Amino acid sequence: MLSKKLFIVFVLIITLWLVGVAGYMVIEKWRFLDSIYMTAISLTTVGFKEVHPLSDHGRLFTIVLITLGVGLFFYAAGTLAEAIIEGHIKGLIGRKRMEKKISRLSHHYIVCGYGRLGKVICRELQMRNFPVVVIDNRESAIKAAGQKGLLCLRGDATLDETLIKTGVKRAKGLITVLGTDAANVYITISARSLNPRLTIVARAEDDNAEKKMFRVGATKVISPYKIGATRMALAVLKPTLTEFLDLASHSVGFDLDIEQIEIMPGSELAGKALKEVSLREKTGVTVVAIKKKGGRLSLQLSPDEPLAPGDTIIALGSKSGVKKVFDMAGHKTAV
Numbered sequence: 001m002l003s004k005k006l007f008i009v010f011v012l013i014i015t016l017w018l019v020g021v022a023g024y025m026v027i028e029k030w031r032f033l034d035s036i037y038m039t040a041i042s043l044t045t046v047g048f049k050e051v052h053p054l055s056d057h058g059r060l061f062t063i064v065l066i067t068l069g070v071g072l073f074f075y076a077a078g079t080l081a082e083a084i085i086e087g088h089i090k091g092l093i094g095r096k097r098m099e100k101k102i103s104r105l106s107h108h109y110i111v112c113g114y115g116r117l118g119k120v121i122c123r124e125l126q127m128r129n130f131p132v133v134v135i136d137n138r139e140s141a142i143k144a145a146g147q148k149g150l151l152c153l154r155g156d157a158t159l160d161e162t163l164i165k166t167g168v169k170r171a172k173g174l175i176t177v178l179g180t181d182a183a184n185v186y187i188t189i190s191a192r193s194l195n196p197r198l199t200i201v202a203r204a205e206d207d208n209a210e211k212k213m214f215r216v217g218a219t220k221v222i223s224p225y226k227i228g229a230t231r232m233a234l235a236v237l238k239p240t241l242t243e244f245l246d247l248a249s250h251s252v253g254f255d256l257d258i259e260q261i262e263i264m265p266g267s268e269l270a271g272k273a274l275k276e277v278s279l280r281e282k283t284g285v286t287v288v289a290i291k292k293k294g295g296r297l298s299l300q301l302s303p304d305e306p307l308a309p310g311d312t313i314i315a316l317g318s319k320s321g322v323k324k325v326f327d328m329a330g331h332k333t334a335v
Helices: 002-027 031-042 054-102 116-127 137-147 160-165 181-194 207-215 224-237 240-251 279-284 318-326
Strands: 111-113 133-134 151-154 174-175 199-203 221-222 257-262 286-291 312-318
Touching: 002 031, 002 279, 111 116, 111 181, 116 133, 133 137, 151 221, 160 181, 174 181, 174 257, 181 199, 181 207, 199 279, 207 221, 221 312, 224 240, 257 318, 279 286, 279 318, 312 318
Parallel strands: 111 133, 111 174, 133 151, 174 199, 199 221
Antiparallel strands: 257 312, 286 312
């Protein structure tokens, strides 16, 4: 609606100029350049002397032209003021609404940087219905994230106050994929100091930065170039295995899922061995690996060793089967 008003103002200004030039050329029989000059000094009301003496009809025409010009000036000024004020208010209201929604989040994920990697990461999280907050200091990136239905905040992610606004103290995980290793290191330091329990995944370009990120608190450090090169090599050397891994990890449209599931205290699985609970028989899900609490991931599964609270199993199977395992592990919903 406002853009339509601005367009109308522009059309009226052009029309008034054309009418003024044409009027002087017809009424006073002046040259084109003289007519433009007279129209200019009339519409701008600068008070310069007429190009030539005006006839009575010319004076009447000039009075009408000045009156219309002054009226149009005030209309244009009002419309522009409306555009500025309305845009500012809309932006302010939009930011307040966004901040209010973010303040209500907990156990969400924060993505720092909405570039090529950030867009893919957010899409993956959205497809799995995880709440996401994007931080970027570029207006174009924030606009693009908003169009995708993402909660977003424009600001410098290396600053503590920016991370606090995104609810980092209540968040479950943070992924930082800014363009420089230095920025990702700063974000890792800030996020870890604000939330000691936060899972932090950081992007690194070289080995030195990777070591520093681990030292300052990153849970996992990813080098996109290394991973991309490895996957490309495996696609050539072991294409069937690569296809299976892609299917298992990106099978949003298929009835196949692979999930990490933590054993909760007091759950049906806590204190019981795998052979006792008969997961495969009850759910059709296969446990392919286990990570004992405080230990490392292991593929050596002992059917007689009991599962303890805090252990994490890697389960592969149908979506409905994996959901049953989540329920048995003490989760109200899949996480």
